[in-house]
Amino acid sequence: MYIMRFLYCFLLVSGVVLGQNEYPKDYFGQPLDVPMQLSGNFGELRPNHFHAGFDFKTLQREGLEVHAVAEGYVSRIKISTFGNGKAIYITHPNGYTSVYCHLQQAVGEVGAYVDQAHYKDQAFEIELFLKPNVLQVKKGQTIALSGNTGSSEGPHLHFEFRDSKTEKIINPLLFGFDSGIKDTKKPLISALYVYPLDGKSVANQSKRPLLLNLSLQKDGSYLANKVVASGKIGFGITADDYDNVSFNKNGVYCVQSYLNGKPNFGYQFDTYSFDEMRYINALIDYPKYKKTSQRVQKLFMVNPYDLSIIKTDQSHGVITVAPNLTSVCRIEVSDFFGNKSIVSVPISYDGAAAIVDKETVVSNYFVKVNKDNIFAKDNMTVFFPAGTFFEDFEMNFNVKDGVLYLQDDSVPVFSSFTVSIESDQYADADKSKVYIADIDSRGRSGYNTTAVKGNLYSTKTRSLGKYLLKTDTTAPSVAIVSSIEGKWISSQKTIQLAIADYGSGIKSYNGYLNGAWVLFEYDNKTRKITYTFKDNQVNEGANDLKVVVADNVGNSTTFETHFFRSQK
Incomplete structure (x- = not known):
């Protein structure tokens, strides 16, 4: 029994070492020419999902060249108004796929292929799955320009690694990307909570979750004030990580709790599947998040769920406080570089009744x-x-x-x-x-x-x-940003229209130049659609433009205008 427990503990603690040895460290290059700085890291807690990759800063602007990190072929292209926006997937011969998102536009052969697909499907939003011999790329080849498309909240490049067969996403740090990041800072544990977990449980005379005070010790660890409890309790933390160059908070890499020296609950962000994303709402104290926007990471499971990164004992992190027993819970929060913060929580039994009762729940x-x-x-x-x-x-x-x-x-x-x-x-x-x-x-x-x-x-x-x-019986509104009616616009590069619907919402938008479908790109942040002039899509002299916008229940608005343009 002792040997089994030792091996269990060893696997939990040394999992980072074992995991890091599985992946090639020198195979992939960098997707950008600028020094690596992150505005978001792998596993970071986001609304309804864990962050699936790195967010690379792009000097607060768009238009930086994005390079293929290794040779391979473009296996998928997805253009969406939300989510990842414009995204390119490259499958590599070593079994991994790299993903590049929120792009401004694809360039070169990839860009030409995307343009053809838009016109073939007569749609801005497209998803393409390509065979290996269609678009092959070399390591370092420029495939796109960085942007701010989709649900991006500012210019950056979202980058991922995936296992090509399983589609599991993998922490880029495991592929040697840690060499571009300097990090000597410990993760910051900003809050520690104790949770009474059923109607009979009490912690520090409360049946509600309580914030515990932390005291810094001489060795750099923290000591929480004592928890006096009865019944079943659990702990939750709020923690962030920082590196030396990015100057913004990121998610922590590894969390592990121990009860009297034995591991009882932990997780580490190496790899997981997209099917597991919504388990973030089970991992965090979701009601507190909805009320305060604070994400408290729970170190227990009342009702176990299948998030693969979690390793736990039979108690699932739930601590039963019984008479004549004292315990110590130790919580370790680590980053990928071995920097670690430690909190110790002394626990003892007290059968006194609660002074603070549970919150009243209105229900039937x-x-x-x-x-x-x-x-x-x-x-x-x-x-x-x-x-x-x-x-x-x-x-x-x-x-x-x-x-x-x-x-x-x-x-x-x-x-x-x-x-x-x-x-x-x-x-x-x-x-x-x-x-x-x-x-x-x-x-x-x-x-x-x-x-x-x-x-x-x-x-x-x-x-x-x-x-x-x-x-909804009201049609969408359509208005041109700058009037072109009857004007010569030979020097104008684009035509923009603002579209909106305050009922069921916009479903489709289609533009026709001289009767032929043309590509209008939609930006959900500005609610504008944009047509970019291309020589083979406009007549010399007079041109007619028609735009049809429909909502989700079939109401539609048609906007028409005409203009003059010279290509000479």
């Missing part, structure tokens, strides 16, 4: 995570398949004045559930304009793809909150 139902749950009232029904949530919870469900009140967004949802609303107030001719809308905390309405069968409207969603039926 109880949801069991491992069972199918159906709730119905009046004309509205909600179906939660087993596994929709991470943990059991008390739910407030009600229907009032045509609005479904479904708890609130402080409860994290793992997989989709179905909301159904029955209504006979719409004629058959009007049903295509009806959809199920969600209403956020600011009163803003959101569109949900809605199926209609007779008088039943249904949608699949992954958010709790308010839902109701809405009708």
